[in-house]
Amino acid sequence: MSNGRELLRLNKMPHIWCPGCGNGIITSQVLRAIQELEWDQDKTVIVSGIGCSSRAPGYLDFSTLHTTHGRALAFATGLKYANPELKVIVLTGDGDSAAIGGNHLIHACRRNIDITTIVFNNSIYGMTSGQYSPLTPTGSLATTAPYGNIDRTFDLSQLAVAAGATYVARTTTYHTNQLRDFIKKGMQNKGFSVIEAVTHCPTYFGRRNRMGGAVEMLNWQKDHAVPIRAAERLSEEELADKFIIGEFHNKPEPEYCERYAQLIANTKGQE
Amino acid sequence: MKKPVLMQGNEACVHGALAAGIGFYAGYPITPSTEIAELLAEEMPKVGGYFIQMEDEISSMAATIGASLAGKKAMTATSGPGFSLKQENLGFAVMAEVPCVVVNVQRSGPSTGLPTSPAQGDVMQARWGSHGDHATIALSPYSVRESFDVTVKAFNLAEKYRTPVIILLDEIVGHMRERIDIPEPGTYEVLERPKTDLSPQEYQPFDAPVDGIVPLAPFGTGYRFHITGLTHDRTGFPSTKPAEVDYKIRRLTSKIEMNTEDIVEWETYNCDDADTIIVAYGGTARSAQATMELAREKGLKVGLFRPVTIWPFPEKALIDIAKDKRVIVAEMNLGQVALEVERILKQDIEKVNKIDGEPITPQEILDQIEGV
Numbered sequence: 001m002s003n004g005r006e007l008l009r010l011n012k013m014p015h016i017w018c019p020g021c022g023n024g025i026i027t028s029q030v031l032r033a034i035q036e037l038e039w040d041q042d043k044t045v046i047v048s049g050i051g052c053s054s055r056a057p058g059y060l061d062f063s064t065l066h067t068t069h070g071r072a073l074a075f076a077t078g079l080k081y082a083n084p085e086l087k088v089i090v091l092t093g094d095g096d097s098a099a100i101g102g103n104h105l106i107h108a109c110r111r112n113i114d115i116t117t118i119v120f121n122n123s124i125y126g127m128t129s130g131q132y133s134p135l136t137p138t139g140s141l142a143t144t145a146p147y148g149n150i151d152r153t154f155d156l157s158q159l160a161v162a163a164g165a166t167y168v169a170r171t172t173t174y175h176t177n178q179l180r181d182f183i184k185k186g187m188q189n190k191g192f193s194v195i196e197a198v199t200h201c202p203t204y205f206g207r208r209n210r211m212g213g214a215v216e217m218l219n220w221q222k223d224h225a226v227p228i229r230a231a232e233r234l235s236e237e238e239l240a241d242k243f244i245i246g247e248f249h250n251k252p253e254p255e256y257c258e259r260y261a262q263l264i265a266n267t268k269g270q271e
Numbered sequence: 272m273k274k275p276v277l278m279q280g281n282e283a284c285v286h287g288a289l290a291a292g293i294g295f296y297a298g299y300p301i302t303p304s305t306e307i308a309e310l311l312a313e314e315m316p317k318v319g320g321y322f323i324q325m326e327d328e329i330s331s332m333a334a335t336i337g338a339s340l341a342g343k344k345a346m347t348a349t350s351g352p353g354f355s356l357k358q359e360n361l362g363f364a365v366m367a368e369v370p371c372v373v374v375n376v377q378r379s380g381p382s383t384g385l386p387t388s389p390a391q392g393d394v395m396q397a398r399w400g401s402h403g404d405h406a407t408i409a410l411s412p413y414s415v416r417e418s419f420d421v422t423v424k425a426f427n428l429a430e431k432y433r434t435p436v437i438i439l440l441d442e443i444v445g446h447m448r449e450r451i452d453i454p455e456p457g458t459y460e461v462l463e464r465p466k467t468d469l470s471p472q473e474y475q476p477f478d479a480p481v482d483g484i485v486p487l488a489p490f491g492t493g494y495r496f497h498i499t500g501l502t503h504d505r506t507g508f509p510s511t512k513p514a515e516v517d518y519k520i521r522r523l524t525s526k527i528e529m530n531t532e533d534i535v536e537w538e539t540y541n542c543d544d545a546d547t548i549i550v551a552y553g554g555t556a557r558s559a560q561a562t563m564e565l566a567r568e569k570g571l572k573v574g575l576f577r578p579v580t581i582w583p584f585p586e587k588a589l590i591d592i593a594k595d596k597r598v599i600v601a602e603m604n605l606g607q608v609a610l611e612v613e614r615i616l617k618q619d620i621e622k623v624n625k626i627d628g629e630p631i632t633p634q635e636i637l638d639q640i641e642g643v
Binding site: 045067103260 | 294295297316317319321323325326327329330331333334335336337338339340341342343345359360363489490491492493494495496497498499500501508509
């Protein structure tokens with residue numbers, strides 16, 4: 001297998017991400033997943049919203065659509081629905097998907113439209129230099145939470161499960177092989193898939209919260225991510241400062257475009 | 272000709288969309304536009320088209336753009352509050368030059384306003400509702416039949432100029448029932464999306480002349496390019512270079528303004544001998560027509576100028592017809608088109624305005640003419 005350079009727009013490099021940013025790790029696993037599943041470069045559309053992670057599609061040699069803040073899934077829904085032959089991947093961030101785009105996220109889950117969404121969860125608004133998001137842990141510091149964040153957080157993966165996504169998994173930029181495996185499973189799921197990739201932002205989250213640089217933050221992920229099975233054996237106290245990784249949900253349900261195709265067939269049958 | 276049918280302006284809009292080859296509709300329920308969504312929900316599957324009710328107005332606009340990028344002729348419809356919500360992604364369609372049609376069946380505002388009462392208060396919002404410099408195409412039909420024609424034309428203009436086109440219906444025309452003949456296919460022009468003759472290697476989605484466009488290649492057809500709401504260069508990739516930014520933003524306006532004569536449509540009635548010209552559009556033009564007839568019966572030389580295209584405004588035609596004559600602009604707002612008429616004619620004009628949820632009556636315009 002090639003090293004994947006043909007899937008990149010190398011003339012658009014260097015990218016805008018800070019040294020040590022985890023976005024490249026996630027993006028590379030998305031590309032490897034596309035490579036391993038042999039998705040057609042001409043039939044794959046990569047859609048994003050606004051934020052650091054949403055700049056990824058500009059570097060990827062597919063049909064790429066960089067939309068408005070939070071709306072990537074709504075644009076992607078129109079695209080996929082209007083041409084179900086297209087393979088659609090959405091790259092989004094924690095602010096993009098859980099705050100301003102939260103409504104679109106839950107409804108895309110509910111419809112179970114065949115789109116694979118990868119949430120780059122770096123716990124912060126990086127593009128605007130460090131404000132708290134709905135996934136910033138309570139108590140953490142941000143430029144708009146200088147005394148500590150008093151907001152409660154979403155568990156985005158559980159939210160996606162509850163809203164009806166048919167494949168939901170979470171892992172981290174430390175667990176790259178698992179991340180690629182989850183992305184591939186999401187892409188293979190005929191329905192709406194959410195892969196929450198916990199990533200590190202040394203510049204705006206790590207520095208302010210005294211977590212060190214990229215290496216220290218990756219080690220933090222290793223130490224604080226607990227697989228589902230291991231978590232079952234731990235007490236609530238032991239889990240207090242941990243987060244759970246693994247596959248939360250993998251259950252096929254009727255896919256939205258297929259249901260509409262059936263509706264068209266039935267309607268025409270009645271004519 | 273087919274058998275005459277009785278229908279609403281909203282329904283005629285749907286039939287116009289179907290005649291134009293609509294392939295995708297996304298919407299959200301809102302009075303007084305909902306009949307458009309309801310009828311399309313019924314009709315779209317029959318023609319293999321795609322109908323979706325989205326979670327809100329914002330996503331309806333977004334999905335419409337997404338579908339257009341997939342190669343479908345796409346439309347959404349709404350009313351005042353929904354039109355406000357659509358502005359964000361309407362701006363995206365302007366910037367990314369994505370053809371689509373946005374219907375706004377105007378009701379009284381601001382805010383929730385009077386949901387089932389007519390108004391024409393969104394004329395300036397149609398022009399400037401989304402942030403940043405850009406031009407707009409907006410059409411306002413005055414009858415049920417014209418709702419059909421204008422919708423076909425809106426799709427044609429959207430494809431021709433790679434831009435969103437706004438249909439400013441109002442509650443009067445949207446809900447009014449008239450007997451119309453739906454024209455046979457072939458008796459009206461339907462423009463398909465222009466196709467590029469460049470290879471994927473040569474293709475640049477924004478490498479357009481100052482007065483034109485590059486055909487938009489649908490996603491999934493071997494043309495791999497980037498679409499962004501960031502200011503971009505001719506290749507479509509973000510750019511902050513002043514010369515490229517300048518070219519892009521000026522072209523958003525020039526590609527429409529330099530083609531104004533191709534775009535604009537208007538009608539005149541009894542203007543040749545008239546010393547007084549009423550300017551009215553949409554539902555209000557119906558009252559103005561009646562005013563003109565009442566005035567003529569009294570021997571008053573009154574004519575009517577009725578723009579069908581509100582943006583860009585039929586500027587030359589208005590000057591030819593109304594310059595240095597007495598001009599009365601009647602509209603269901605506090606004087607939005609009046610501002611444009613004043614700007615164009617550079618003279619004092621008179622206004623008949625109403626914003627109480629009731630239509631302007633013929634007598635009210637006549638009173639203005641007679642100085643009552």
